[in-house]
Amino acid sequence: MFCNQCEQTAKGQGCTVKGVCGKTDEVSAIQDLLVQVCVELGTVATAARKEGLTVSNEANRLTSEAIFSTLTNVNFDEERFVPLIKNIAAARDELAGKVKADCGVITKIAATADELSKQGEAFPVTSFDTNEDLRSLKQIIVYGLKGVAAYVDHAAILGQEDEGLYASIHEALAAVPQELSMEELVGLTMKCGEMNLKAMELLDAGNTGTYGHPVPxxxxxxxxxxxxxxxxxxxxxxxxxxxxxxxxxxxxxxxxxxxxxxxxxxxxxxxxxxxxxxxxxxxxxxxxxxxxxxxxxxxxxxxxxxxxxxxxxxxxxxxxxxxxxxxxxxxxxxxxxxxxxxLPGFEADTDQGSVLCGFARNAVLGVADKVIEGVKSGAIKHFFLVGGCDGAKPGRNYYTEFVEQAPQDTVILTLACGKFRFFDKKLGDIDGIPRLLDIGQCNDAYSAIQIAVALADAFECDVNELPLSMILSWYEQKAVSILLTLLHLGIKDIRLGPSLPAFITPNVLNFLVENFNIMPISTPEEDLKAILG
Ligand code: FSO
Ligand code: SF4
Structure with a gap:
């Protein structure tokens, strides 16, 4: 096996014997086969749409379910991949029977989990491209798509779907076996960020439309x-x-x-x-x-x-x-x-304090006047978005220390599980606005973007000109897709940790640094000094 899609990958390079996450060799291979079959479905579906044919909603939904299933920490059960592979292959074959264009490789699917896993050994991520920079970009696209697929699936469960988005997912999958230039692949990574923004918008509509807007x-x-x-x-x-x-x-x-x-x-x-x-x-x-x-x-x-x-x-x-x-x-x-x-349940009541949540876009923008006034009066000097994934590495203490050391006249916006490094800290408030605002899940990154865009509108400036810095932590592929969305929106100066992805080559990293000034986290002291001058 070879897998380097998440932050905890072995030795910061790649899991080769068994996943640090617990993924076995067999599951890794069957996931590789599932991605390959999705790439083939993407190729056929893209050709079909070009020829004016309709791709069924079942094939669309299946694609996002299948891709989401291969995201880190979702499914470790080999048997569960069998129906997914068979259904994707069936959808592919049905469309292939109607399409006139030559759609390239169509892998004939084996019968049992063991056979499918064996078959998957022929499609490791390392086979995406022989050129390591092009392979790196193709990996960014596929991992970004895993995040997009997660949001698309969540949104679809709540009845929010978009055929154009499914078409874009298929197109991006179809790019994997193609001979494309660095520029073309960079364009696709940005497109992936755009797709993710749409997926998160659909999910936000599904969540707030079904359950109401979160309230503090x-x-x-x-x-x-x-x-x-x-x-x-x-x-x-x-x-x-x-x-x-x-x-x-x-x-x-x-x-x-x-x-x-x-x-x-x-x-x-x-x-x-x-x-x-x-x-x-x-x-x-x-x-x-x-x-x-x-x-x-x-x-x-x-x-x-x-x-x-x-x-x-x-x-x-x-x-x-x-x-x-x-x-x-x-x-x-x-x-x-x-x-x-x-099971016994809890024997007695216990009091361990409480935390505040519910500061999604509607709640924060509901007090926008107060927030803007706070900035204009100088009571609020800076906003930090400290968000993203948590993980097991000791280097993640950076995020706790960063929040602890952030000056009293700054506000911390947070989202996703990275917040558990500091979620129960009592940071006080600035004129009634809590200094620690929990926007929500990683799935609510859309809300954070809307807050930033609304603030930029209010101050009549670009998001990059706001007194706002993004200090992000990543672990799995939803974080990759969110990062691509931020880059698609032109957000610069993002600090990323605890380590940079193993699938990004020095040349691709250079591109990101030159165009977006993305940088690794250093120490809380140094980063705070650099940001606040
Ligand atoms: Fe965290 Fe990431 Fe959402 Fe996880 S942002 S790490 S396995 O996604 O799930 O919380
Ligand atoms: Fe290793 Fe992460 Fe892949 Fe699991 S998902 S095998 S930990 S790189």
């Missing part, structure tokens, strides 16, 4: 005596269905990791038994889940190898999978609820 909400970090279910991942619909199915049962629902911002949505917070938040970010789950006295539901990416002590108490749904873990489907959480009833 205080969320308890302690527990309430009684039976309990912990929900992790990112999916709001799964959470809503679980809340409906547990209403009146006496079971309290807790969020873990990226589900924290769900407490702020009116249509979710109205449930009395939607109690509080438990634990921190995804990489701490082995310790935190082991201590949770109830059932656990993983709704999207973020799963790690379950420890034996809770393997029987954890469930997956949607695209998530781990071999041997019970997978529930169709929004039927009866098995999770039964398990929660069997």
């Amino acid at each position: 909400t205080e969320v308890p970090l302690g527990a309430k005596a009684g039976k309990a279910i912990l929900v992790s991942g990112h999916d709001l619909k799964d959470l809503r269905q679980l809340l409906e199915q547990t209403e009146g049962s006496g079971i309290n629902i807790y969020t873990h990791g990226e589900m924290l911002p769900c407490h702020a949505y009116p249509e979710l917070k109205k449930y009395d038994h939607f109690y509080g938040h438990y634990g921190t970010a995804w990489q701490n789950q082995a310790k935190e889940f082991a201590a949770f006295p109830g059932a656990i539901l993983m709704t999207t990416n973020c799963i790690q190898k379950p420890v034996e002590s809770y393997k029987g108490d954890i469930f997956t749904t949607g695209l998530v999978g781990w071999p041997g873990v019970t997978h529930v489907t169709n929004g039927d959480f009866a098995a999770v609820i039964e398990k929660a009833k069997e």
Whole structure:
């Protein structure tokens, strides 16, 4: 196997024996085959659209589900990839039968998981291109597409879809086997950022249209005596269905990791038994889940190898999978609820303080006048967007220290799981505006962009001229797609850490530095000094 798509890749170069994430050789190969079959479907679908043919919505949806399934920490179960590969191949073959153009390679699919995995060995990412810079750009495109696919899938679940976006995804996939120049591939990476902006806009419309605009909400970090279910991942619909199915049962629902911002949505917070938040970010789950006295539901990416002590108490749904873990489907959480009833639950109420969330675009822009006044009067000197993924590396303490050291007249905007490095810090407020504003999940990066754009409008300047600096952390491919969106929007001077992606070659990095002045994080002291002068 060879995989270097995430930040924790072995030795900062690539996982070759087994994934640091727990991905096996076999799963890595079957994922490579799935990407290859998606590339072939993308090629055929692009040709079909050019010839005026219609690509079915089923083929579109399947593409995003399949690509999302190969994102880090989504699915580790080899068997679950078999129907995905077969369905994608069937959609490809059906279209290929109608298209007149020559669509190049069509891989004939084997039958069993083992055979498919063996077959996948012929399509490692290293085969994308023989030129390492062109390969690097193709990897950025494919990893960016994994992030786009995640957002497209989340949005589609809430009924928000766009045929033009699906067509662009297919076109970008079709580019992988083509002989393209550096300039053409750079153009496609920017296009990928544009596609991601559209996908995030659809998701924002789905979330706010279905559950209302988030409102500032205080969320308890302690527990309430009684039976309990912990929900992790990112999916709001799964959470809503679980809340409906547990209403009146006496079971309290807790969020873990990226589900924290769900407490702020009116249509979710109205449930009395939607109690509080438990634990921190995804990489701490082995310790935190082991201590949770109830059932656990993983709704999207973020799963790690379950420890034996809770393997029987954890469930997956949607695209998530781990071999041997019970997978529930169709929004039927009866098995999770039964398990929660069997387990002891929390013995007593505990008070561990609370955190504030719910500062998505509507809430922040609702107090825009106050924020603008704060900047004009000099009470607010600077905004820092400190956001992105969390992870296990010690270098991530940078983000905690950065926030701790940011001067009192600065405001920290945050989103995604990176916030767990500082989410419970009491940073006070500036004239009633909290200094720490939690915008939401990584899936809510659209909200952060809208806030920045609105501020730029108010000050009649470019986003790059705002007193705003972006200090980002990355781990997996959703972060790649968000970064591409920021570059597509022309955002400069982004600081990125804890380390730069292994799939970016020195030449590609030079391009990014020259055009966007993107830079690695250094130390909180040095970076704060450089930013604030
Ligand atoms: Fe974090 Fe990234 Fe969203 Fe993860 S921003 S790391 S596996 O995506 O899921 O929270
Ligand atoms: Fe390694 Fe990350 Fe790939 Fe897992 S997803 S195999 S940790 S590079």
